[in-house]
Amino acid sequence: MTTNGRRPAGFVPLGIFFFFAAAMASLAMITLGWPGTFLDKAWELNKAGHAQLLPLGRIIALPFGVLAVIALVAGIAWFKRRRWAWVVGVSGISVNCVGDLVNMAFGEFWKGAVGVVVAGLILIYMTRTSVRRYFED
DSSP states (O other): OOTTOOOOTTHHHHHHHHHHHHHHHHHHHHHHHSOSSGGGGGGGGGHHHHHHHGGGOGGGHHHHHHHHHHHHHHHHHHHTTOHHHHHHHHHHHHHHHHHHHHHHHTTOHHHHHHHHHHHHHHHHHHTSHHHHHHTOO
16 A cells, blocks of 8 residues: 555556557557558548558557557556556556657657657656555555
């Protein structure tokens, strides 16, 4: 438990984020595995990403499916306060931050910079003592 026994303020929003990630990874899996459906409209938000992934064919749908399952299971475990769910969350946000740094280096400076700031703030929050302790048995 935390030192004061209370749930950290960001606990629920971060847990919900796992389910959002699972939904988005599922959507990517479906639209890349079976292109040409009405769901392809979701890629309007990231046309460049879609253009880069689509040529990889249906095989690229598999990693998104795995990611969706991991995010779903981790979301459930997050709300059960499993320590490994916290590790998955910190790891996932860290990988996202590295991806944003890569975006910055390869020409999408502002998009990457915003991502680094957001991911960095989330990491700072998630690694606070009170949040870490909430996942201890």
